[in-house]
Ligand SMILES: Nc1nc2c(c(=O)[nH]1)N[C@H]1C(S)=C(S)[C@@H](COP(=O)(O)O)O[C@H]1N2
C-alpha cells in the first residue's frame with residue numbers, strides 16, 4: 001500500500017504560516033546567539049589564548065553569563081520544537097531538489113537542525129549531570145556550536161527576504177482554519193518556554209529556588225552548598241602529615257594546616273558558579289592570595305598553577321592568572337559558612353576566586369607553583 005504524501009499546499013493550519021515561523025525563528029536566533037556568546041566566553045576563560053584576559057570583577061559576572069547560557073538553552077528547546085512543527089510541511093515540497101542553490105539550502109537546514117538538536121540535548125544532559133556518551137562533552141559541545149551558529153547565519157541570510165516580508169506586514173488576513181490560531185500557537189510556545197525556564201532557573205536564580213521543581217541542584221548540601229565531586233569520589237584522604245607547598249623562583253615554602261591558620265585571614269562572600277548552570281553564594285574565610293604571595297616573598301600578581309591531591313580527575317589542576325592572584329578576594333579558603341571546610345568542599349584548603357567558573361575553584365589544594 002502506498003502512503004499518501006500530502007502536498008505542501010495542503011497544510012493550511014495557522015501554525016504553518018510564515019509569520020509564525022519567522023517570529024519563532026527570531027526568538028530562536030536570540031536564544032542561540034545568547035548561548036553562543038556566553039558559551040564562547042566560558043570556553044575562553046577555561047582555555048585562555050594569549051590575547052584573552054578575564055577580570056576578577058564584578059564578582060558575580062560569570063555567574064550571570066553562565067546562568068544565561070543555560071537559561072537560554074532551556075528556553076530554546078520548546079522554541080526549536082515549535083519551529084520544526086511550523087516548517088515541517090516544507091519537507092513535503094516536491095521535487096526534493098529544484099536547483100543547486102535549493103539543494104544547498106536544504107542541506108544547510110539539515111546541518112542547522114542537527115547541530116541545534118545536538119547542542120540542546122547534550123547541554124541538557126550535561127546540566128542534569130548525565131554523561132551517557134563516550135566523548136569529552138565540553139570539546140564536542142564547543143565544536144558543534146560553531147557549526148550551529150554558522151548554519152544559522154547562512155539560514156538567516158538566505159531567508160532574509162521571506163523574514164522581512166513575514167514580519168513587516170502589520171495585519172495579515174488570517175485564513176479560516178481549524179485548530180489553534182497563529183496567536184494561540186505563538187502564545188502556547190512562549191508559555192512552554194517560560195515554564196521550562198521557571199522550572200529550572202532556580203539552580204542559579206536565588207528567588208526561583210523554591211519554585212523550580214526541576215532545578216538540578218538545590219541549596220541543600222553539605223554546609224549549605226551543593227557538592228559537585230565528593231572527596232570519596234575523588235579518592236582524596238587527609239593525614240596530619242599534609243603540607244601545602246608554594247613553589248616560587250626563590251624556592252619552596254611549606255605550610256602545615258596550623259601555619260596556614262596563623263596567617264592573616266580574609267572573609268568574602270563569593271559564589272560557586274558551575275559550568276553546568278547551578279550557582280550559589282557562600283561565606284568563605286581563608287588566606288587572600290596577595291597575603292600568601294607576600295608571605296612567600298613572591299611578586300604581587302604572580303600567576304600560579306594550582307594542584308590538588310586528586311589523582312586522575314580532569315579538574316585536579318587549574319591556573320590562577322595574575323588578575324586573580326592580585327585580587328584581595330581570591331582566597332585559599334579554610335572555612336565555609338562559619339565552619340572548617342568539609343572534606344567534600346575541599347578540606348584542608350581550596351581555591352575560591354571572584355568571577356570564575358566553578359570548575360576552576362580547585363578543591364584539596366596541595367601545591368601552588370609560580371608560573
Ligand atoms: N580537585 C577538584 N576540585 C574541583 C572539582 C574536582 O572535580 N576536583 N570540581 C570543580 C567543580 S566542577 C565545581 S562546580 C566546584 C564545586 O565545588 P563544591 O563541590 O565545593 O560545591 O569544585 C571544583 N573543584
Ligand SMILES: [Mo]
Nearest residue numbers: 274275358359
Ligand atoms: Mo562545576
